[in-house]
Amino acid sequence: MPPKRLDWMDGPWEIRVHSANSSSYDSLHMEQRLYPDWIISYVKEGDVTTVMGGEKYRVRAGEVMLHPPDLPFGEFNDGGGVHLWMHARILCAHQLDLLQLARVAPVVAVGDPARFEAGFYKLMSIWESRETPLRKLKLFSAAMQLMEQVLSGWERAGFPERSPALDGQSDRFARLIGQMALRLSEKLSREELAELVRLNANYMDRAFLKQYGLTPMQMLRGMRLSRSKQLLEQGEDSLEAIALQCGLTDASYLCKQFRKQFGLLPGEYREKIGRAKNEDVYKDAKGSGRENDRGSPSADRV
Secondary structure (H helix, E strand, O other): OOOOOOOOOOOOOEEEEEEEEEEEEOOEEEEEEOOOOEEEEEEEEOEEEEEEOOEEEEEEOOEEEEEOOOOOEEEEEOOOEEEEEEEEEEEEHHHEEHHHHHOEOOEEEOOOHHHHHHHHHHHHHHHHOOOOOOHHHHHHHHHHHHHHHHHHHHHHOOOOEOOHHHOOOOHHHHHHHHHHHHOOOOOOOHHHHHHHOOOOHHHHHHHHHHHHOOOHHHHHHHHHHHHHHHHHHHOOOOHHHHHHHOOOOOHHHHHHHHHHHHOOOHHHHHHHHHHHHHOOOOOOOOOOOOHHHHOOHHHHOO
């Protein structure tokens, strides 16, 4: 599994939190629950068995259950327990569901339970305070910090993928997009993409266009160009090497498509980014002596 499994997922990022809560119980018997977005449930106390897609998983304290949208699930515990949970969805470019695309395992252990719990209680406090200034921004920040801990736990475990038994209807194209992203350097035809989801190519195009607003090949080209942009920002590889890494044939084709998409040639973009990185923002505003740091007579005037 590639060490940078999530690098291809572009922003802008969005997280929609529909609820954040804690629940305690003496025993737990929950069957056939179904929700339109993810139920992300952290076991603070207890030893839980969860059933999803006909498969059973044991979940201990310090682990998170990820229940996919539109898939019935159950949770069972003969003893007492405490869960911290939220109903949410995380989106990246093209309004794509991050957890679906990444195929994150259904149970993930967090690395620092105390930190996760503190972060969750912070999220709950923000959720409950409806009049908090900048509430949406604070919700986004708190929820994304929690999800970073979940994804880091998944990374430490070696990126195990969830079983196909846990896939809902919407996962069909999520699997396709994930394959496209992991195979950016390969030449993929429209027919090969259709074969990956076992659909007629024309039907695939129509269904995909209806769901995402563009065809699979259009999305694939956009992903290739976004990846080339990342590589231009991060290193000094030649345009030919970048084109090959992104499945864009050669440097000439990369230049043509890059300018069409971003309004600049790749070399111009790299030069622009390089200047910005090396520029001293305060170069023309800095004074020549430390007296400016202490303030001057004019600075004391109101």
